[in-house]
Amino acid sequence: MKPRLSRRAMLQLGGGALLGAWAAQSRAPLAAPPAGGYRWRNWSGLQSCAARELATPGDEAELAKLLHEAARTGVPLRCVGAGHSFSPLVPTAGKLVSLDRMSGLLSHDAAAGEATLLAGTRIGLLARLLDEKGLALRNQPDIDAQSYAGAISTATHGTGAGLPALHADARALRLLTPSGLALDCGKGRDDDLLQAARVSLGSLGVIARATVAALPAYHLQRKLWLLPAQDMLEAAPELARRHRHFEFYYLPFTGYAAAIVHDIRPPGPASRPASADEDMLRELRRLRDWLGGMPALRRWTARRLIDPDLSELAFDKSWRLLSTVRPTRFNESEWHVPREAGIACVREVIDKLERRNDVFFPLEFRFVKADDAWLSPFYRRDSCSIAIHAAAGEPHDYLLTEIAPLFRRYEGRPHWGKLHPYGAADFAALYPRWSDFLKLRRELDPKGALLNHHLRRVFGVPA
């Protein structure tokens, strides 16, 4: 049996002093907003802005009025959801709009396998509301605080080689535009608009409602186990093929990776071990803090501490297992590469990451099925997703300066809501329907009422 550090030993090594630093990540109070204005900050604390106002329309008429005003006055408007995007999609000196009051299920049709919801509904609430009707989403992202509109607009996804991202299950959308249009698309109406609107970064209009595919409610069993990293890289494609959901986490400077699979099982009593995610993250960070300057000793210590034979099982309703909550704030960059190149790419990324002794956050590797949305990073390309993280408040520039160039060589498409250095020319080369999308954007929002500085760079629109 591997030796393990006891709590006492950890404290003797100085952990007690570090606990204080982790006990509360208080944030500086937000600066006073402009008169009558609103100061916004994203979840990680990286992005912020002083907006003129935070508007919370209660229905489509109020939302349409806000859009009309934006077009008329030239004061731009950006929608904000849960603030879980790390890229600056939200910041504006204009007006922020939250769809928090436009939340809830409007109808459901179990026979057709679909439900219609207001687009401000958060994923976690949507899952609960569907469950009350005996339904469930086909897949979920691993964080469920996002509004539905925000999640699909940035191509938020879960994992599963045979499962597409959330937006692919949007069968119909209603889009309100700055020019005063209420456009319904999907289910035989304007399929091109649906494929453009599914992933549209809030740039075509504001999604007010959606009809989404839903399955009969189902239970999942989760299994989690460790493998030496090299074994995991070899086994990953087969594990992805055999299981409905498969992903792995590479634990930096340990030589190990953790596999997680979920598979559908008949209903039964729930069984969920208490999450120890934060404790593990704390210990990986502590190992970095103590031994980061001695990577060989850091690896040796980690190998001595890890018992690779243990595994865990959990069983519950799908929505309770597929999504969770993140107590520790971080910044993130995520790239989607062609599936056949995923393992080769992640090998390079791991090698590059471990040249930096300050890295301790696990790397996440997932599988996503192709879809047809014009700006989907999975557009007609089965993909592997590679996510890299840095703790909030720690340096993260290297995610873009050192790691992003690797993804470029693999034709990686960045997650829209996560950090990336790309501009319009990069995207034009990556997205076959890029120019079609730009043309549609100009038609629906000719004055750029829905753009901010970041989106102007993304779309190549001069200020």
Next chain:
Amino acid sequence: MAMDWAMAAGRWLGWAWLGVLAGCGGGKPQAADLQRAESMRPADARLAGKYQRSCLICHGNQASQAPLAGFAPAWKPRLEKGMPLLLAHVRDGFNAMPVRGYCNDCSDEEFGRLIAFMAGDGGEGAR
């Protein structure tokens, strides 16, 4: 990112129980506490709607490390710091809680009532 790897890895490292909920104090919620946190709602239907779409995501889930709704021992030390500070935390964000706690249409008065409800002091009742 999902970090469920830690559910097992924490145990593999033998450190899983180290520093759990540092700063929360008041002991560990039991199964009944977790079930109650999942099911309790404010009696006021309007407030219940806001609670369900905003607060429940974290305060009904122990994994979030946010103080669990209805679990008084987690709230007692926080309440002792005074409602003005708790309201400031909601407005500015605190730990993993974002600015305005996922409730962009909540007033300060409603935030206060939601805190009172979650702290289980009977201020809003439960159903």
